[in-house]
Amino acid sequence: MNACSQSPLKNDRKAKALQRWKILKQVLTGSASSETCTSEVSVRRFSSYGLLKTQHSSTEPEGNVWYQYTAPGRPGFNMSVRHLPGKLDASTLLGFNNTGNVCVWPSEEVMTNYCLQHLEDFRDCSVCELGGGMTCLAGLALAIEAQAESVVLSDGNQESVENLNVILKEKENCAKFGKTQVSSRLICWGSDSKHEDLVGSFDFVLCADCLFFDEGRADLADLIFDILKPKGRAILFAPHRGSTFQAFRELAQKQFQVEVEENYSQEVWDLHCKLKNSNSGLYDENIHFPLLMTLTKNS
Template sequence: MDQRKDVYEYQSKCSIDINELIKFSGNEKKKVARRRWAILAKALKSPTGSEPSSPTDEYSVRRISSFMLLQTQQLPSGSVSPTDARLLDQFNKRTWYSYSMLVGERSFSVHVGHRNRTFSAEDLMGFNNTGNICIWPSEETLSYYVCNNLDMFNDKKVLELGGGMSCLAGLYVATYGRPRSVTLTDGNKISMENVQVTLECNKFDCPVDSRVLKWNDVSFAEFHDVILCADCLFFDDARNDLIDCLWRTLPPNGLALVMAPERGNTLDNFIDQSRKIGFQCRKIVNYNDVVWSKRLALLDNVEFDDNIHYPILIEVTKS
């Protein structure tokens, strides 16, 4: 399947009414919960076995599904298998894809499993599930950026925060960079189950591990030289925890690459709050010529909105 095609169509066989989920008044925490339920409801309204669906709210209308940097192709049955036989059952519950991109004349490809869509009540009420729903443009552009700059990961300890169901940028670094180690994380256990199975179906020359990590877990304070973070500024209520997590895990000479669209004031609020605790933040709008040309080509598209569709790179440091 080519990411140029918009596969996020909703053909419902369910009776879930998204408007019913979001129309009730309440405090801010309830509003956040309703937004997350609305996102999941759209996913549930997609036909079983379809591509992951996409969230829609006042700051995240995903009419532009891709910057055409990634191509995905479903892999034939039996062409990929886990190295750990104990994961065979989990492996068979997924449809497998090759995620590939061309950087100059070099091709980069990784295998990613898409969990066949089933959601339990526990899944729906769990930690933010947006990472289980789709590959976001910020993940796509961050992955393209890291594949263009693999030297920055040489002999570095790399951490990905909020990587969702694929931890795609970290997966490319682990496969094609020469890092000392890579740790892939997300706060949602369903996402990390998918990542763990995915790791067993790719080959690495460095230690790669995955773990469930909620950003307010103060017991996780291990320094990492480079931190990757794609589209993690979506919910205002999680911003302080993300900044605190970055502070605990980024050494004085480290670098965090945070990729996200402006999306209202969410990106600028992140920068302001980060600077208040001592971070240096460098906002880079044009960070790659190819991505920039894709943006310019989309400006005439009536459905393209720079504020919610174009990912911006923030370099975060302590020194």
């Protein structure tokens, strides 16, 4: 396995990373003030690996912004995506869960790039993206490029789902779906969540950066198991975020065959190493570098 060389400021960066993660956790649990969130927006100072490019298309009177997404590694690919006007404060982030309305997180970008590199895996298959926020970039990219049988874009926040509905109705996107059946819906996970109509429905489940809520991990693992077909696979991208990635891995091993990869893409690995050793203070692998976890349902 390749390894990045260590920065001489490793300990200092680790301390800063733990502090930023503590603040983000306070925001997500409602124990941080708006003032704290505003002053500590450093948790989002690194926002992209540059795997996807965006060009502003238009801005709606309500503040929603349309972008054309392209991928340098896939000439000819583009999709039209509407962003909600994100604001990082306590009221914005609370809910089930509203973090996907704030921005597109690096894990979603990396997962989208991964899907575009493995399109053949999804041909003629049924796919569901869980917790995809306001954009579900990976699911949308597959709907456009993979010739899948069906793609369901989902989130647990109603505002995100309403935005997904608008994206799917956009003419430039619709024209590229071909025979793929594409839809969006609200999907939550928890004891009160209902998804009986989805049981055993999908060959693939996609999920990016949804492992950090302590109370939701077991429910997420159960949901993925329920909605996958026998031998179906879940593709999850998420950073360590302290012990949260490992905690989900241990839960998932009770129901799935689990594989974890760090170097799943030489392109992403090289970018990660370069950023890690840049000493810029903007990049923290604990909260920014997504690992790949693949879950296979045995029966």
